[in-house]
Amino acid sequence: MIKHVKEMKVDIKNMRGGIGEIETVHHVHPEELPHGRLFGTITVEEGNSIGFHEHHNEVEYYLILSGEGVVSEKDGDKIVTSGDLVVTGNGEGHAIRNEKKEPLVFIALILFTD
Amino acid sequence: MIKHVKEMKVDIKNMRGGIGEIETVHHVHPEELPHGRLFGTITVEEGNSIGFHEHHNEVEYYLILSGEGVVSEKDGDKIVTSGDLVVTGNGEGHAIRNEKKEPLVFIALILFTD
Numbered sequence: 001m002i003k004h005v006k007e008m009k010v011d012i013k014n015m016r017g018g019i020g021e022i023e024t025v026h027h028v029h030p031e032e033l034p035h036g037r038l039f040g041t042i043t044v045e046e047g048n049s050i051g052f053h054e055h056h057n058e059v060e061y062y063l064i065l066s067g068e069g070v071v072s073e074k075d076g077d078k079i080v081t082s083g084d085l086v087v088t089g090n091g092e093g094h095a096i097r098n099e100k101k102e103p104l105v106f107i108a109l110i111l112f113t114d
Numbered sequence: 115m116i117k118h119v120k121e122m123k124v125d126i127k128n129m130r131g132g133i134g135e136i137e138t139v140h141h142v143h144p145e146e147l148p149h150g151r152l153f154g155t156i157t158v159e160e161g162n163s164i165g166f167h168e169h170h171n172e173v174e175y176y177l178i179l180s181g182e183g184v185v186s187e188k189d190g191d192k193i194v195t196s197g198d199l200v201v202t203g204n205g206e207g208h209a210i211r212n213e214k215k216e217p218l219v220f221i222a223l224i225l226f227t228d
Contacts, residue, residue: 085116111149
């Protein structure tokens with residue numbers, strides 16, 4: 001079955017107390033994803049961010065598609081670019097921000113660990 | 115934790131009796147993905163394909179990133195381009211081929227349905 005981009009749910013909202021509004025295109029409706037709750041593409045425009053938050057009983061992956069991001073983890077800030085994967089395991093936390101002109105675009109995937 | 119693209123396992127092989135060799139970059143090692151066995155980026159060069167195959171007790175998603183593909187499902191062939199999602203549910207089958215010059219690049223995600 002082919003699902004076209006126009007059929008996908010789009011959220012535009014502040015995320016986790018970060019800066020600005022963030023767009024998420026939900027490729028799969030959260031209730032329809034087996035053993036998970038997010039498979040989407042997130043776009044963070046210049047100056048915007050997703051605030052720091054933790055994941056419990058789940059793991060989140062950010063796969064960077066384009067742009068450059070700064071990821072905050074408990075051991076510090078790290079630069080990520082196209083092809084990099086941010087892995088946030090059960091009990092860990094992260095934030096991400098875009099300090100560049102080019103939009104930061106990444107796939108976000110949340111899978112349950114139980 | 116940041117995993118850089120250079121740390122990812124890359125397979126280059128014929129897939130499912132299709133044409134040519136197909137590159138898969140495994141973002142997460144198959145054994146490390148909760149409730150799944152593939153989270154990767156697949157590149158199908160001009161003239162190449164992944165042959166028809168079925169999925170049982172799992173669902174596969176192809177999220178098209180760039181290029182154009184022809185997806186074969188039991189009800190026929192369909193053109194897919196950037197932003198489209200191919201959903202192959204439990205018990206269903208699919209094949210995909212690239213008839214264009216530009217490489218066909220997509221995210222592949224296989225999650226178990228049990």
